[in-house]
Amino acid sequence: MxxxxxxxxxxxxxxxxxxxxxxxxxxxxxxxxxxxxxxxxxxxxxxxxxxxxxxxxxxxxxxxxxxxxxxxxxxxxxxxxxxxxxxxxxxxxxxxxxxxxxxxxxxxxxxxxxxxxxxxxxxxxxxxxxxxxxxxxxxxxxxxxxxxxxxxxxxxxxxxxxxxxxxxxxxxxxxxxxxxSGAKAGEFYTPHQVSDIMARILTAGREDMPEYSLYDPAMGSGSLLLTTASYMHNDGVRGAIKYYGQEVITTTYNLGRINLMMHGVEYNDIHIHNADTLSSDWPDGVQSGVDSPRMFDAVMANPPYSLNWDNTNREDDQRFKAGVAPKSKADFAFLQHGLYHLKQDGRMAIVLPHGVLFRGAAEGRIRQQLLENRNISAVIGLPEKIFTNTGIPTIIMILEKNRKTDDVMFIDASKGFEKQKNNNLLRQQDIDLIIETYLKHEDVDKYAHVATFDEIKENDFNLNIPRYVDTFEEEEPIDLHKVDESLIKIDKEINESKQTFNELYQQLVSTEE
Known part of the structure; x- marks a missing residue:
């Protein structure tokens, strides 16, 4: 209860x-x-x-x-x-x-x-x-x-x-x-509504897997790991679900460890590290000159947006084969790190700022490479002001390693929310609509579009959602005859008011000293 x-x-x-x-x-x-x-x-x-x-x-x-x-x-x-x-x-x-x-x-x-x-x-x-x-x-x-x-x-x-x-x-x-706690709250917390969307997409059709491994490279309080596990039928069975993660902030790392155990996860199912994910790859990396990374069934992340990072001498890093993210924006570095550790039949969900969809230069080249490799399967636009640490609108990007198709599904869920005092809240019906639309993989007027690779190529690999989902609502045509009648009526009322005012003014009496 x-x-x-x-x-x-x-x-x-x-x-x-x-x-x-x-x-x-x-x-x-x-x-x-x-x-x-x-x-x-x-x-x-x-x-x-x-x-x-x-x-x-x-x-x-x-x-x-x-x-x-x-x-x-x-x-x-x-x-x-x-x-x-x-x-x-x-x-x-x-x-x-x-x-x-x-x-x-x-x-x-x-x-x-x-x-x-x-x-x-x-x-x-x-x-x-x-x-x-x-x-x-x-x-x-x-x-x-x-x-x-x-x-x-x-x-x-x-x-x-x-x-x-x-x-x-x-x-x-x-x-x-x-x-x-102010702006730094995002260091440890992803709203449950966002976690829920990611979890349901990650586990869809895979709920019965007897063993399941989860990885969050920027785990914060661990809520993404826990929410994803909650949709697995073996949730709570010792040894069935393995939790992996890394967190650079020690206090937040401690918070995450506590959160997992307070939710009943056994200590021997928890494998998390206090480390910088981009600088220190997961411990199972290159051993004796052979690259043998640990792979996971599901990868989920809500990393810090557009983080400054040390991108020097990264060209030979196996994680960044699609390209090295710019020094001032680590978004694609986190994305590629997660994708690198994803199993061939795994699924990944990551929260990112809209800029990753259209920024050029190195990020444009990385985006094109990911699209040509068929890694990006969906882009979901979220409402603004749903996070405690930022008011900017964000997206959830869904990625896979071994897709047979090269289309991309775009969902514009930016207008489905309940307005609250300082933040916007995704309602249950908003979440359900996103999941239902993603699973059906069909166009929905003013809401979703499955874009072919040729469409995306024609747009120079720009993934900005409005290019693919037209949410423009035509205004009702203006009846000029009614407008003209209304203006005549207003003029008449103004003239009558002036006449009444003048009559009253004439009745006023003034006294000179």
């Missing part, structure tokens, strides 16, 4: 009231860190209930700490020592024995107790919780009070075993923090 909208709003309001002077962008690190620690604690407690058989975790630990730690590690990938569970923190608060060191020591011990095979998933995941920061308070006493307030607050939020409820809340809070 999902959380109601009223419940979510109440949780956000309550959380915000405890924030004090801490900016949302920093506040989220503490809140998400504490939420995640509670999640891991409750997972450990539930596992312990089935293992202890009347014993206490403290007794088992005291008998043989190393053996106890190894046993929990083998099942969960991490260890939480007795006295350091989230519930222990709350007990310490209730008995007036809590101090900021309770949390600090627990996080140190957690990091020390990560299983070797789980280090890539858990290592440093709480590093963004700076417990010595003056933002929490000017001294230990005030920092302790701040943590006590947050822990008590989060303890009241029912983070039960239902990962759908927990993940739903977590995703909602990510979106709310994004909306309240």
């Amino acid at each position: 999902a959380l109601t909208a009223d419940k979510k709003t109440l949780i956000w309001k309550t959380l915000n009231e405890t924030r004090g002077k801490i900016e949302p962008a920093e506040y989220k690190n503490y809140i998400f860190g504490l939420m995640f620690y509670k999640f891991l604690s409750e997972k450990a407690q539930n596992w312990l209930i089935g293992q202890l058989r009347g014993e206490t975790w403290a007794n088992i630990w005291n008998q043989n700490p190393e053996k106890a730690a190894a046993f929990m590690q083998s099942k969960l990938g991490y260890v939480i020592q007795p006295g350091e569970l989230f519930s222990d923190w709350q007990d310490a608060i209730n008995t007036d024995q809590f101090n900021v060191s309770n949390v600090a020591d627990a996080l140190v011990h957690f990091n020390q107790g990560i299983q070797k095979g789980a280090r890539a998933t858990f290592d440093g995941i709480f590093d963004d919780m700076d417990l010595s920061s003056s933002r929490l308070g000017s001294n230990t006493q005030t920092r302790t009070k701040t943590l006590m307030d947050w822990i008590s607050l989060i303890d009241q939020i029912e983070l039960n075993e239902d990962s759908d409820v927990l993940g739903d809340l977590y995703e909602y809070l990510i979106g709310m923090f994004a909306a309240n």
Whole structure:
């Protein structure tokens, strides 16, 4: 059972009231860190209930700490020592024995107790919780009070075993923090409506695949990975879906790792790295002089738009065979990176600015090469103001490696939305229409057109959507006779008003001194 909208709003309001002077962008690190620690604690407690058989975790630990730690590690990938569970923190608060060191020591011990095979998933995941920061308070006493307030607050939020409820809340809070964190929100958040379009296209006709690998080279909070996986029938089955991704911003990388696990993804199905995708290709690259890249069933991305990047000495990079993107615009670099790692029968979806459709020079040559290779299968124009970090209109481009046809489907979905206070919202009917149109692969008047390669070639490989989808609406013809009658009537009314005014003016009486 999902959380109601009223419940979510109440949780956000309550959380915000405890924030004090801490900016949302920093506040989220503490809140998400504490939420995640509670999640891991409750997972450990539930596992312990089935293992202890009347014993206490403290007794088992005291008998043989190393053996106890190894046993929990083998099942969960991490260890939480007795006295350091989230519930222990709350007990310490209730008995007036809590101090900021309770949390600090627990996080140190957690990091020390990560299983070797789980280090890539858990290592440093709480590093963004700076417990010595003056933002929490000017001294230990005030920092302790701040943590006590947050822990008590989060303890009241029912983070039960239902990962759908927990993940739903977590995703909602990510979106709310994004909306309240200004321009940099786009570093970690893609609106769910956009994720949904990409996910449904990527998985269409492939929902029954027994094994499925996902890759996001600019993964942010991981929402694209999770949304795509949610349409697979094996979602939630351990080992059936593998999650791969890279994220250059460490704080966002931690956010993504937490998000995946809070949605119930097992740590051994998560393979993500804190790295610069364009500078550091996925680790399975050139080995012993042989290029053996990892390939994925689905690639999805919402990379930073028109990013500056180091494009020097890239001519021999196997990822950029279609051409090297200009230094001031890395859009086609991200696109080609993703396409390079796509399986021959895979499918890719990427969000990009409109400029990639028509800009010339190096980008024009790359675009032509992609079209001649039959890689681009669809271009979907989205409304403006649907992202928290930019008001510009964007597109979703769908790509494949081994297409048999060379046409391209254009969908102009820029006018289908609900206007809100600061942003535009894609409604469910707007999303459904995009998916239905894409799957039918047919022309729709004023909305979609399947362009042949010859049409595109005649347009000099310019993919600007208005060249292919005519959305012009003819205005109704003007009845000049009615206009003339209306003007005569207006003139008559003006003359009558003037006459009335003059009559009133004559009746006015003035007195000289």
